[in-house]
Structure formats: C-alpha cells, structure tokens
Amino acid sequence: MDYFLELFLGGLTRGSIYALIALGYTMVYGIIQLINFAHGEIYMIGAFVGLIVAGICTIYGFSGISVLILAAIAAIIWASAYGYTLEKIAYRPLRGAPRLSPLISAIGMSIFLQNYVLLAQTSDFLPFPNLIPDFEFMEPVAYFIGSPELVILVTTFVTMILLTLLIKKTKVGKAMRATQQDMSMARLVGINVDRIISLTFVIGSALAAIGGVLVASYIGQVNFYIGFLAGVKAFTAAVLGGIGSIPGAVLGGLVLGWTESFAAGYVSSDYEDVFAFGLLVLILILRPAGILGKARKQKV
Amino acid sequence: MAEKHKLLEVKGLTMDFGGLRAVDSVSLEVHEGEIAALIGPNGAGKTTFFNCVTGIYNPTKGDILLHPKGLPTRRLNGLKPNKVTEMGLARTFQNIRLFSDMTVLENVMIGRHCRTSAGIFRSIIRDKGVRKEEQEIVETSYQLLKKVGLAESANEFAKNLPYGAQRRLEIARAMATEPFLLLLDEPAAGMNPQETGDLDQLICKISEEEQIAILLIEHDMKLVMNISNPIYVMEYGKKIAEGSPQQIKDHPKVIEAYLGEETDA
C-alpha cells in the first residue's frame, strides 16, 4: 500500500506540472484552434530565465525561498513577453489561413526558439540552485513526499484556483469565455478579440513559466531541450482531458502523470512513453473529444 | 395523372445536440420531378435537417428512406455522407464549400469520383481504360460547366470566381455525382435579384432537362413561391405547415412566424 501511495504522489507531482503547461495549450486551442507547438519552448525559456536570475542571486550570495520567488516572477514576466511576441509574429499574420499554416509556423517557431537558446546560452545542463529548504515539519513523511514536492503541489493548486477565479469572476475572464464560444459574435458585442487572444497567450505562458521554475528547482538542472518532451507530454495531457476545457487540462495532466508513474512502477519504465502515447491513442479512438471535452460539431 | 414515384421519405426525424433539440420529429417527402422547398426563419433547424439526410449527422430518432427507381429501398440513417452521395443524393452548402485552390473544372471533376473507378495501381500504370476514363471525366465535367454557364472560367481557381458563380459551380459539382435528388442549401443566399432570377431558371432547367428532383432550403420566400411545390415550413425545429405555395401563403402559423421574424430584423 505504501508503494502505491508513493507512486500516486509521484504521479500527482508530475501530473500537476503537466497540468500547468497543458493549461496554456488548452486555452490557446480553445480560442484559436491552434496547437501552439512552441508552448513547450516558452516553458523552457521560463525555466532558463529563472535559472539566470537565481544564478546571479546565488553567485552574489543570496539564497532561500525569496530568491525562488524572485526568479519565478522574472520567469513569468519574460515568458509572457515571449508568448505575446510569439503570437504577434508567428500566428497573427496567419489568421484565416488554411489550418495547416499556423501549425507549421508553430513547429518552426519551436525549432527556432530551441536553437536560439542553445546558441545564446549553452548546450550543457546547468545546475539550478537548490532554493527550496527542507521543511522541518516534513521530516516524518520525507520518506515518500519531500519539501519540493509539497511546494509544487501547493503552488499549482493555488495557481489553478487563481486561474479559475480569473476566468469565472472577472470581466476579462468573461470576455475570454465569450471569445472562445464565438469569435465573430464576441467581436460584434465590442470585445477586442485581438487583445483577448494576446492575453490568452500571456496567461498561458505565465503558467508555463511557473511550471518551468518549479521543475527546474525540483530536478535541479536546465538545458535548452527540456521544453520538447515536456511540451509533447503536456499537449498529450490537454488532449486526454479534452482540449479547450480547463478542468480537462488539469484532469488530463493528472491522469497522464499517474499513468506514467504506475506504468513505471508496476510494469517497466523502459516503455513509459509508449504507455503515455498508447493511452492518448486509445482515448482519441474511444472518445475523440477527450475525457471532459464536448464534441464540437463543425458548422456545415 | 398517376401517383408520382416517391424518392425520399423522411419520417419523424429528430436530432438532439446535448440537451438541445434542433429538429423535432419532422416528416417530409419528395417525389419524382418535384421541386420541393423547406423554408423557415433563421435557426429553424433546416440545415440540421439537411445534414441528417446527407449523413453528416446521425439523427437521434426517425427514419430516412430512399426509394431509388428500380432499386430496393435504402434506409439512410447513420450512413456515411459518401455512401449517401453514391446512392444518388447530392447537395450544396449554405456557406459555400468549394475546393478553393483547385480550378473550376477540377472542382466538378471531383464530383465524378464516385462514378469512376481507377485505383492506385491503375493510376500509376495509366492503362487505356484509365486514360479513357480520365477523358470521360474531363468531358462530362466540361459539359456540366457549360450547362451552368461557367465554361469560360474552367481554368480559373474556384476562389477567384464571383459569388454567384461559386454558387452555380457548387450545383455543377453536385450534379457531376449523377444524383436523382439534389439538395440545395440556400442557393440564392447573398445574390442580387438579377442573379436570383437566373438561378430560378437554372433550377427549373435542371429539374426538367435532367430529370432530377430538387429539395431546396430557402430563406427568401419569393424565390420559393415561384418555383416550388410542395413547400414545408419549419420553426424552432418543428414542422409547422406543408402544402402548395398558395396554402402556405395563407397559413396563419407561417404568417406569424415570418411576421415575427420581420419585426426582429
């Protein structure tokens, strides 16, 4: 039973990170029906900016959780800026183009950003300073859940509550939901659709940046390539849960996290990825709209 | 005059989307040689009805029966759209769906797909039969373009055609599948009176010369009144009236539905 619980918690931690990144995919897809392939790269850029800030701080002798918060804030600012610019350059000129065009543009952007960071920084793995202290009160349970896991779980939980509030309660959130329902209608009632789309990218990128910094401080290293696999997995999570649906992204992230964790724990980690993608294919065949997604009838 | 052959018979068709009932037990018949019409205000469920008949949606309840002449009756429920088309039922779309990066001629040639047979291997070898079939496709398609008055623009991209011409191209493309029943979804939408008049004539011509029965959805009552009989009226997913143009004109519910809409607009 202990073993099960350990795997469950491991999957929960991993899944909550997937969920954070998946939210960005799902929100963007909900509004402009585009797989923002470069989203994983935004996550990586977030982690890298966090590393740079945290690195400078530790080199100049600062440390502790306040540095982590500072790094996270910087990561959010820059990742959002990248997300915003990404949309403006690579997707906005392609609105109304055939569906394949923005998708290819997104893949191109993903390759570009990866190599941009590779060239501007380094191909090596850089250590991320250990900024999360071992909390005293965690000591009795450190056996299966450590302080970093706790920080990840609490942060993602709080972030998701804030996001839900933003979408459900504020005017901006209403405008976002309206745009998601029907873009031309939203435009008619005076919503600045372009701004809402930009905002969606900014919010999605900020979430990815939080995920990036959390993961970086959890596993303690960053390089230019971490965005690819994380992005693919998070997108898988978004599709699993039902792309376009916010609770779906969270659920999808957790389901994927648990699948991988249990598969590795009870079967074999050799085929971890095979399980993840196998699950995706299975879900898409049985329930093409995902677990929580609504079948969206195309208007004929 | 003897009883005309019944081509399409829809009985109690119902379509739900989640909790919303878009079409509520609608029945309808189209006979040989008829130009039937389905009218109603916006959002009455006409297009949904069409989509059910042509296989794009699978209806929740009801029967869609096709009685091709000289062949056994077929139930269309749940059949894939391409099977429905193969059976002899072709359609156009309300918001034009042409293959915009293909030429006008190629658009019509696509319609010939289900009436021709060259597979992958024969397409590679390109034997005599295939070459002949290709010729036949081009030939027939060109004739159809002539019929709808688009022969001149055969080599233009479909997306570059003027609006009215695009509508006519859709009709030509549908006719290339050799249907015995043609479903037209708001063919006159967005046309000026001159173009609408031409379209009137085209539809009548198709009906007479090609022996194709027609079921059309129309929003504009005037067009329908001139050429169709019988007329079915839908509102809020339900059929509220059916009959000849005269009967429809005087039907109190129809007047109500349309007057109500008139004040809305």
Added chain:
Amino acid sequence: MKKITVLLTSVVLSFGLATAGFAADTIKLGVAGPHSGDLAPYGIPAMRAAQLVVKKINAAGGVLGKQVELLIQDDQCKPEMATNAATKLVTDGADVVLGHICSGATKAALGIYKDAKIPVMSPSATNPPLTQSGDYPNFFRTIASDDMQARLAINFTINDLGKKKIAVLHDKGDYGKGFAEFAKQFIEDSGKAEVVLFEGVTPGAMDYSSIIQKVRRENADALIWGGYHPEASKIVSQMKRKRMKAVFVSDDGVKDDSFLKVAGEAAEGAYMTGPRDLSKNELNKAAYEEFKAEYGTDPGAFYQEGYSAALALLNAIEQAGGTDYDKVVEALHTKYVETPVGDIKFDSKGDAEGVGFSVYVVENGAFKELK
C-alpha cells in the same frame, strides 16, 4: 531568378573549393568527431589535442622529415554524417585517422576506412565489439572498453563494498545500456550478488521518482547506473530526498564536474569508474599546460586520450618508416610509445595495453581516486 543564380554560383564555388587544395608531399592526419551540435564538447578537445601535437611535431621538423597536415571533419556523432566525413577523408588522402568520437559513428565509418586501408584510432569509442568482434583490424583505441569499466565497477561493488542486491538502471543509450548489460552479466556470473532490477529510463523525463521507489521496494543495496551525468544527478538527488541508503555506482559518463555541481550534496559518497588519474604523469602535465597556454581553459573530455592517439599514430608512422598500411599497423601492435595516458602499445585486437580505469568516490565535492 537572381537569387537562384547567386545560389548556384555559391554551390559551384564551394565545389571548386572543396576539390582544390591538394598540397605537396605531407603526412595527412585525419581528425573526425563532433565539432558542432550538442555533442561537440566531446569532440572538440580531441581535435585541439591533434592540432597541438601536430604543431609541436611540425615545429620539431615533422615526421620522417615531412610536415604533418591535418584534415578535420565534423560528424556530429551521426552515423550518416560520419560516413560522409570518412569518405571525405579517404578522398582527401588521409594516411591515418584520429577518430571518431561516438561508438555509433565510429562503427558506421570503419568499413570505409577498412576498404581504403587506413588505420583509425579513437580516443573515446568504448563500445566493446569495435575491437572484440575482430571485424576491424584497422581499428585502435587509447581508451579502455566498456566491459572493462563494467567489470571494475562490479568487482568493486560486490567484493569491496560487499553488496548483494543490485539494481541496474540505464538511459537506453548506446553507451549506458551497453555498460548496464555488461554489469548485469558480470553480476550474474559472479554468483555473489543478484540483479534485482534491470530497467531503462527516458533521458529528459521530468523526474525519476517512480523508478527510485521501485529500487527501494526491491530493497536494493546498490544502484548501478549506466549513462551520463544529467540523469545521474537527478537520480542521486531523488535518492537523497527519499532518504535512501543504497550506494550509487556508475561509469565514466558521470565523472564530470557538472555532476558534482548539479547534484551538490547528494553526490557525496557516489562511486564511479574513470580513466586512471594521470596527473602525476609528466607527459600528461605537459599536455595540460600546452592546452592551458593556448586556450586558457581546462581541456575537457578525451583530451589526454586524443593527445595520446595523435602521438601513437604519428609515432607508428615514424617507426614504420612510411605510411604503408601493413607496416603502420605492425608498428602500432609492437612498439611502445610514451603518451599522456601512459606507456602504451596495442594488443592484437586494437585495445591499448597499459590503459586502465580506477574507481573514484565523491568526497567533499571532489572526485577522489580509490586505487
């Protein structure tokens, strides 16, 4: 149209450049390895080593009175690019080749050199079959093969540390999985310990917590890792976090300063094998100083091995009195040469005699050689 013309001209020009430039009578030393791309850090030190050796030898009058010319080719560690690079070297008339770096690339290229009768010496390709299969009589290396590393690691784990239940993990890569498979085989052969877990993990995955839990569930008292340092750091960090007592034993791919920095405290007490510490070797010291003087930094991976290979190859030509293939190979097998990795010659299969591994332990944030 204009753009196309420019393009064509540049293509034609580069053809011209590529084919031109056969110099006078020199000895041509080919150098192939990853000089760009993500694996470049493993290839560039050996390339620089060759450059330094050649510079020094040429300044001293060359080999047999001839100047040595370097032919450098990038293979990015990709098999298909390695064959291109090899063909290029053969075409350009290389007499001997220093390379390649990655085992896969080496394997792909060796056939080409074999057909062209060119001796090849790798400073880093540790895959055992390269020499043991006997397929490549023209292949030599200045580094010990993976099975030697694995044997040493296992002997140490079982005999010196006395561990009984061993979990073996690897990164599914050529190097890591090869090491892990040998480790597994040696454990089973020894009869003194058992393999309780043998699995691969996905490099770049977010975390390895499930697999670490699994290692604990199996009550393993030692974890053998076949692979490189980024994953190793994640694994030791998570082991520490889970308060695990199992010892961590790994290979040369982990003996890297990044491992110490990334894993930090968690790295303490980890064991790994690595080439014998040569800091007392005079030639090695000199080679190190040369590099430091030229580039101002530490040399990086496979520098000594590259330096040694360049020396060994050129020495063999000197001994053989020419570049004749059979004579050069003969000289490599029979004549000892002093290099930064020791006084070496090559056995009948092409492995260097006198090159060995040691076990290191991480102590106070540094690697310490044990024996």
Added chain:
Amino acid sequence: MMKDFKQSILVSIWFVFLTFPLMAVRVNTTEQVVEWRWMSMVWVAIATFSLSYAWRYLLARKQAKKNEEDISHGKLQLLMEDMGFRYKAMGLLLLLALIFPLVFDTYQNTIMISALIYVVLGLGLNISVGLAGLLDLGYVAFFAVGAYSYALLNHHFGIGFWSILPVGGIFGCLFGVILGFPILRLRGDYLAIVTLGFGMIIKVVLENWSDFTFGPSGIANIDKPGLFGMDMNIDSSTTYIYYIMIALVVFTILITNRLKNSRIGRAWIALREDEIACVAMGIDMARTKLSAYALGAFWAGMVGVLFAAKTTFINPASFTFMESAIILSIVVLGGMGSILGVILGAFILILLPEYLRAFSEYRMLAFGAAMVLMMIFRPQGIISNIRTKYEYKKLTEETEHG
C-alpha cells in the same frame, strides 16, 4: 515616415527587453560566473530595427498582392509552367545528374546521395502533407522501418539489397496502414500529435527491444548493394549507389507525378481543401486518407533500405523527431504539393548546410525561422504546385460533330 520610424524604435526596444536575459547575460552556474554581453544588445537593437522595416514592407506587399489577385506568378513559376522548357530542363538535369560522378569525387557523390535520399523522403511526405493535407510528424518512423527491415533481414538471413528494396517499401506501407487505421478519423491537429507520438514510440521500441533490434548499439556491417557479385571498392560502390539513387528518384518522380494527376490525386487535394465537401461529393474519406498515408510511408520504407545499405550501420539515433522536422521543412519550403519544389527544397536544405559547414550551428535556427517566414509570406513555397492543364475543348468539338 515618422510613424514607421517610431514603430521600429518601439519594436527594437521591445526586443532588447525580450532578449535581455538570454542574450546579454550568461550565467554559468557550474563555474559560478556571470558573463555580461552588452554588445549583443546593440546588435539586437540594430537588427530588429531594420528587420521591422522589412517585416512591414513584406506584409504590405503581401496585402497588395492579395488585392491584385492571382498575378502572383513569378518569372520562375511561369518558366516552370511552360511545358517545352520543362522537358528541356528535365533532360538537362538528368544529363547533369548522370555525368556528376564522373566529374566529382567520392565525397561529393556521398553528399549527393544524402541529398537524393531526402528528395525521395520529401516526395513521400509530400503525398500525405502536401497533397492530402495530413500533417505527419512521425514520418521518420517509416524510414526506420525500411532501414531496419533491410538491416535485420540482411544480418540474419543475408538477403541482398535488391530483394529487400521493394519489401522495405511494402513494410513501410503496411506500417502506414496499421498505424493509420485507428488514427485517420482524427482531425488534422490531433493527427499531428498522434503521429509525433508514434514516431517516438518506434524509437523507444528500437532502443528497448534489444533481442530483436540490437538496441541502441545498432546493427553494423550491413551489405552494400551488390552488382553481379562484383567486389567493389569504396569509390565504385559509392558511384553505384549514386546511380541506384538517381534511378530511385526518377522512379519516385514518375510515380508521384502520375498519382498526383489521377483520380486518386485529385481526391487527396480535395480532401486537403475541405473534408466535409469532399465526403459530400462521394469520396470515402477514411480510404482516401489511408491511401495517402500508406503511399507516403511506402517511399520512406523504400529509401530506408537504401539508407541502411549506404551507411552500412544503423542505430535508433538516426531516427529522431528532428529528422521528421527536417523532412517536413523540405516539403514546406519547397512548396507543398509541388514535386519540383520539394526536389529543390531538399537540395537547398541538405546541400547548403553541407557546404557551409561553418554555419552548421545555425542550421536548425534557420530552418525554424524559414518555416515561419515561408508560412507567412510565401505559403505556396519556393515553387508552388504547377497546375495540370486539361485538354477539353477539342474533345468537346469532336463529340459534337461525331
């Protein structure tokens, strides 16, 4: 004028801000050093300032072109549409291709073989992506299937190259059908992610299933293609493979061209344009998609065999997502659906980096940027699809008279 200037200034300020942490600072947390690179900020400012002018100019031009409608044919395009010129050009190219190995050395031949391999891969992917509009991000999986079928059959049973060449293609095709069957119901973007997943699964299987695939250490000593049992040295066997490759390319071009201009080819294009209209016109969507997917896979499988024979060694590392991305950019840059464009695309993308080795670090960066820019400014690619002209007037007259 002033407005433009102001805007460009704003753009460059924004980019200086944006790139600041990644371009101006380099923290090496291993060595505990911070490196400040202020000069790079100046470069970013200058570059983005001028690029923003170019960007606006190009966008405006694109807009203007849209209004003018369809006069977008450049000179090159018109030239290519002239049948007479095309035949002459093709003849000349073929001649050049045939004498190439006589003029250039083995190294040049090897490079050219690589490029030709990518030509076939590009043409294969062009069927599913360019013609049928099915974005396949795991295309390299079929390439791997072909390469491994030859490597394994050759290793275990010593079967020769020529017998496996068609078998590899058929295996690729079979895999296409098996993988395609469950997933082709999916809409475009789902398809992309699932194919990406398949690409990764194949690699994982190749790495893990050691008993069958020899795992990550790969398979060595694969036989080169034989010619009546002749013993060939490296030069002549490279030349031989080169000619095999030329023949394969010509074969591919012939067949894909025929398919493109057939009933099936038209159905693919229609499917790309509008799925719903396509099925409403009586085209069986699943079957049409499957045929495009499987035929695309066929070429990858076939050329995979040749790849294995050429390198004589394969391991899973050659079949990564990046390979799929490169093949995709060949198709996109060359011109989706255009055979000529794809060929040109392959040559540019493979040969250029090979000859400009000094810039090879920037290769992927340039690929990525080019994919984005192409989609925005020239979605039809370098050479857009050449339209088939159908002869109908004469026929019509004949039937009317006869």
